[in-house]
Amino acid sequence: MAGEPQDDCLFCKIVAGHVPATIVRESETTVAFRDINPQAPTHVLVIPKAHYPDAASLATAAPALAADVLRETQAVADEDKLDSYRVVFNTGGGAGQTVWHAHAHVIGGRGLQWPPG
Numbered sequence: 001m002a003g004e005p006q007d008d009c010l011f012c013k014i015v016a017g018h019v020p021a022t023i024v025r026e027s028e029t030t031v032a033f034r035d036i037n038p039q040a041p042t043h044v045l046v047i048p049k050a051h052y053p054d055a056a057s058l059a060t061a062a063p064a065l066a067a068d069v070l071r072e073t074q075a076v077a078d079e080d081k082l083d084s085y086r087v088v089f090n091t092g093g094g095a096g097q098t099v100w101h102a103h104a105h106v107i108g109g110r111g112l113q114w115p116p117g
């Protein structure tokens, strides 16, 4: 069923506490943790606790939850005192998505090029 935990999903395992992560924030519906391979001084992933494979399917099936994720990206940026930052949802393998549980990358703490690579 949509949103149910998936046994083979790394981020569902982080939500369940079965894989360790450096958690920086948790809400009733979301978890935010530091990326294991940071691309900037701040590189935090914000995920819904429920499993959806990507941002678009999350927004379609559970729009209020998608809004929770977006709100948490701001909270992460505030905690790290970032006035500029980037929120990225890689969607599809060609765009670099490697984990099929929706996640927002919050990236900041250094100058960011536009357009991105």
Ligand code: AMP
Residues within 6 Å of the ligand: 010, 019, 021, 033, 034, 035, 036, 037, 038, 045, 089, 090, 096, 097, 098, 099, 100
């Ligand atoms: P994406 O490539 O957009 O699917 O993003 C997946 C991100 O998850 C990558 O930036 C990885 O560095 C990160 N990642 C993979 N495994 C872990 C982990 N165990 N803890 C924290 N971040 C992870």
Ligand code: ZN
Residues within 6 Å of the ligand: 005, 006, 009, 010, 011, 012, 013, 050, 051, 052, 100, 101
């Ligand atoms: Zn999952």
